[in-house]
Amino acid sequence: MSRARRSPVKTKVDLETLEQRRLLTTFGEAWPNERELTISFPADGVAIGKEENELSSMLDQIASRQEWQELLLRAYQTWSIHSGFNVGLRNDYDLRFGTPGLTVGDPRFGEFRIGAFPQTGLVASSVPFQATAGTHSGDLLLNSNEQFTFHDWDQDLGPAPETIAPNERDLFSLFLHEAGNTLGIEDNYSPSSVMFAQYTVPKGVLTEEDIDAIQSLYGERDDPYESVDNGQVLSATVVETPNGFDPATSVLRLRGSLSAPADVDVYKVTPLIGCETITLRVRTEGVSLLQSNLELVDAAGHVLESDVSESVFDNNVEITVDGLDGRNEIYLRVSAADSDDIYSVGDYFVEVDYRDETSRAADLSPGSYQSGADALFTGFDLADFEVGSNDTLADATTLGMDHQNGGVAINEDRFEFVASTNSIDDVDVYKITAPSGAPGRLMVHVAGVGSDAPSLNLRVVDATGQPVGTSGVARANGTFTVEVAAPQASQEYFIQVSVDPNSNVGLGNYVAVAEFDQSAASMHQLTSGTVEADADRFVRWEASKTKLFRFALSADSPDASQGVRLTIYDAHTREIKLIVRAEASTTRMAMGWLQEGEYILQFTAIANEGASVQTVDYSLGIDGLSDDQDDDPYDGDDPGYDPYDYQYNESYNYSDMYSYSSSDYYYYTYYGGGSGYGG
Numbered sequence: 001m002s003r004a005r006r007s008p009v010k011t012k013v014d015l016e017t018l019e020q021r022r023l024l025t026t027f028g029e030a031w032p033n034e035r036e037l038t039i040s041f042p043a044d045g046v047a048i049g050k051e052e053n054e055l056s057s058m059l060d061q062i063a064s065r066q067e068w069q070e071l072l073l074r075a076y077q078t079w080s081i082h083s084g085f086n087v088g089l090r091n092d093y094d095l096r097f098g099t100p101g102l103t104v105g106d107p108r109f110g111e112f113r114i115g116a117f118p119q120t121g122l123v124a125s126s127v128p129f130q131a132t133a134g135t136h137s138g139d140l141l142l143n144s145n146e147q148f149t150f151h152d153w154d155q156d157l158g159p160a161p162e163t164i165a166p167n168e169r170d171l172f173s174l175f176l177h178e179a180g181n182t183l184g185i186e187d188n189y190s191p192s193s194v195m196f197a198q199y200t201v202p203k204g205v206l207t208e209e210d211i212d213a214i215q216s217l218y219g220e221r222d223d224p225y226e227s228v229d230n231g232q233v234l235s236a237t238v239v240e241t242p243n244g245f246d247p248a249t250s251v252l253r254l255r256g257s258l259s260a261p262a263d264v265d266v267y268k269v270t271p272l273i274g275c276e277t278i279t280l281r282v283r284t285e286g287v288s289l290l291q292s293n294l295e296l297v298d299a300a301g302h303v304l305e306s307d308v309s310e311s312v313f314d315n316n317v318e319i320t321v322d323g324l325d326g327r328n329e330i331y332l333r334v335s336a337a338d339s340d341d342i343y344s345v346g347d348y349f350v351e352v353d354y355r356d357e358t359s360r361a362a363d364l365s366p367g368s369y370q371s372g373a374d375a376l377f378t379g380f381d382l383a384d385f386e387v388g389s390n391d392t393l394a395d396a397t398t399l400g401m402d403h404q405n406g407g408v409a410i411n412e413d414r415f416e417f418v419a420s421t422n423s424i425d426d427v428d429v430y431k432i433t434a435p436s437g438a439p440g441r442l443m444v445h446v447a448g449v450g451s452d453a454p455s456l457n458l459r460v461v462d463a464t465g466q467p468v469g470t471s472g473v474a475r476a477n478g479t480f481t482v483e484v485a486a487p488q489a490s491q492e493y494f495i496q497v498s499v500d501p502n503s504n505v506g507l508g509n510y511v512a513v514a515e516f517d518q519s520a521a522s523m524h525q526l527t528s529g530t531v532e533a534d535a536d537r538f539v540r541w542e543a544s545k546t547k548l549f550r551f552a553l554s555a556d557s558p559d560a561s562q563g564v565r566l567t568i569y570d571a572h573t574r575e576i577k578l579i580v581r582a583e584a585s586t587t588r589m590a591m592g593w594l595q596e597g598e599y600i601l602q603f604t605a606i607a608n609e610g611a612s613v614q615t616v617d618y619s620l621g622i623d624g625l626s627d628d629q630d631d632d633p634y635d636g637d638d639p640g641y642d643p644y645d646y647q648y649n650e651s652y653n654y655s656d657m658y659s660y661s662s663s664d665y666y667y668y669t670y671y672g673g674g675s676g677y678g679g
Contacts, residue, residue, distance in 0.1 A: 040092035040110035121545035247354035288346025424506030523621030
């Protein structure tokens, strides 16, 4: 859709001013799969909207890299020790913040991504879990314009007040508060709470109110893998060997958990006949932040060998036992490395490994938490080894709530899966069904995984094989996106993923997400009106603080060739911040970080190439997705206050200072449906 030619000069336009409004972030929703959550640290330079991550260069000035990273991990573990979620540490593939991906368990980055970029009006921002926020959920972003001070809070003792300058912020206090926000805990107005809405003084110890808040979301810390207490040799959990188990190629694996600092788990293993060597392992890397002590004990509980985790950054432990002949049973005991330490609870896997040293050394394992993207067969294996199936519409894999082959329906609106291409000619076809109600638009994203990922093609077709989406858009980060603007209720759609014929690689994994976005109906209306064919409409709007905003632009016209374009300018610098276009009878979603300040929203009628521009109606919805911590006084907790109520102020003449030629436009690249990115 392009703008028909018309004079670029307008002698008079109306400017409407919207009253400043406070957009509230959604809290109180727990993360799904709460025992599978992870943290990752994207490298400096990774895009955050139109800015770049500056976390390491900023914090390396006040402490060593592992010192401040450990402080962040400790902040999350401080919440975890009181409640039923895990958080592990993993590597980040250094893709831009907000890249479309899986809700939980994306193979490219953690749910909680930590960064920093310049912001105004606040000390830090964070995004709690919201389906509409996509992978922005969990982002914890410091303001790189602020000054932070490092204090290790040893024995829960905070820094002496005189050691902190008036313009400095205690880093752990900020991490602890923002971690709470990303976990879904709302700010409060209890001055002693770490979740107090404003930054006042250093606070590094949870209050009872804080503990109640986290437990209301995730429950108390428990061990769902232990039906009876297995803390003694006599009540040890037996590690069963299944029929058909091949000790030369396979590993026995059992999940467990230390639910309290003094918790102890004991396991009994009966060595297989003919096996001379066994390696016993407690794997916590990427699972939790538990630092464990693994002991090999005899039937009387005497310690024969042990290995203890000495770092939260390298917390796997293992023992190898040679000469198994004559041993009828082996006991291993798992406990905290230090029961007085914060890292004394968490989930883990017990592994019993009979393979030889060469086989163990060839295992695929993720890179270290700071290694960046893994490569296939270096850090990860294929997600599936399918060859010759689900290649056509007739044998397409149906994605639904009970799908067990790497794909799952999060709900009737969203489907996500990880799969593999096994050759340059491989094609994978998946079937999804639109919701029975008004399904909104359908957005499908696919991206290769890893540094050696194949280039992919994506099509969305109907049951006859006819394409139903707009032409695909390839992003710089490797994501390929197709949009179906008006899917039909209860209609079947087929997603076709194939390897680009020009790709140098045919073998690899990919991530795919398909979502019917119906959220625009529940967004708060910012403004609506009519745009004339020969006169743009301007609205002045103020953002009170830096925030991640989500916009929904709708156009309404009986002529399908018509549409509307929204251009958001900084009111003072005239810099274009975001552009969104919507065709008639469609809604386009866009997301972007906007700094504190005044903006001009310019609405322009547009038309398809060859069609004349006509009058078009529009509406613009808005949501604020991020929360902030600042030094401001109370934001206001009047129960009668409606933050979404606004009124138009007096309209007045406005010059054409925002008239630009088409070559001046920076077009916003949207993903939409909560996975969008921009700004």
